[in-house]
Amino acid sequence: MTIRDDHSLAGDLATEAGERLLELRARHGFDDQRALKDAGDRSSHRFLMDALERLRPSDSVLSEEATREERMDPRRLTASRVWIVDPLDGTREYSEPGRSDWAVHVALWQEGALMAGAVALPAQGRTLTTAEPPVLPKAPAAGEPFRIAVSRTRPPEFVRELAARLGAELVPIGSAGAKISAVLTGQVEAYVHAGGQYEWDSAAPVAVALAAGAHVSRIDGSPPAYNQADPSLPDILVSLPDLAPTMLACIRDLHRQSP
Template sequence: MPAADLPLLIDVVRMAGRVATSFVGKSARRWDKPGGAGPVTEADLAVNDMLKHQLLLARPDYGWLSEETEDGAKRLMHDRVFIVDPIDGTRSFTEGGDTWAHAIAVAERGQVTAAVVFLPLRDLLYTAALGGGAFLNGAPIAASPVTSFEQACILAAKPALLGTVWGSGACPPFKPAYRPSLAYRLGLVAQGSFDGMLTLRPSWEWDIAAGALIVAEAGGTITNQRGGALLFNNPDPRLDGVVAGGSAIQAALLDALL
């Protein structure tokens, strides 16, 4: 049902943008999650509540997995599940930045079939449906054709640049860059603004699911850090890192990693 789900996701993600921007980032009440899981704000919870109500009202037979909802085994009984990050890049939001995003995906038996990533303060809407291509604000996008590290700009956090994670003992000679939202990083890779991205830490499904389909539909490749296919709605909703990019540079990144 990708064609039917995508318009729903587009409608509700724009609603999410209105809810989030009704809060002032720096003054929104915030607190830290237990176990060093990062910050959360009243805006995250308000967006989560709205999305859960609207999406499950429209699709009551779908399961639900969200960063801001206590997880349980019930979602595993559903063939289709919403995978949601109400605000990806909460630190950017609390600092008054504009690189935070809403990310919503539908996964069917492990495969993402419809996805949106929306940055309301930048008016950037990435969309994709399985087999239908990837788009930014309605225009088709395509991943980078770059083939060599010397020409490549890769989105990566500092731990992924350490020589200890690369087979040669040194980071390849690509130009590194960083953006705080994983969903936004994947959108940037899908549109070819950056040639690839990688994160080698365990990654929550809600950070990756929407962007994964958008990259793939833009002609890019995305896997875990060992080259394995990404499957979603797992009992433990964490992935073994993520490597994405235009197909040539993504393969080169995998080859260069330990």
């Protein structure tokens, strides 16, 4: 592994973790999906933690697969550099044959902002990074339909209502990283989520989205905050920039009309 800077490190780690997950998936098979999920989470977490401890020993780490005590370690809140990782985003999709909408997230938060990040999409054979941000596709012309990524298993009614008002098509996709990546690669034009998430679900793809020039906000239009004492981050909007004002206005209207 060649280490150049934090951007390249994020990409290198996410890519290698993803390659290891592909090898584990092929070796383990799909007969016991629960065991495959657990093995994927555990092995990818251990690889990333060991690598960051070796390569960035002074930095803190917030990982989905850490223990609650590790996540709540107060030293993280006073650290100037914190890696926020999701070793396997989309365990359900990872454990199902033929699915490619799962990811590995590696992001660096530094002194109040996301500074570097990478989203590996191993089964799609690519990694999106802040080292070389993707070029955003063009937004549809005003009045033309567009696509919104939603959960393939539990799309919220709020997003259904939003899509109906906007004349948008809902596209089911697995992991949060795969959904945000789909905005950046032209599979969809937006991703809206309001059903509860955590910082590790979005930190890396948000870092890449911001570097690419996409719109990123909470659904009330405020910027998402990372490395908080409570790592929950319940909602997010990622879209092509031209669509954001209309989507945020429609979201506000829906909230005003809700009982």
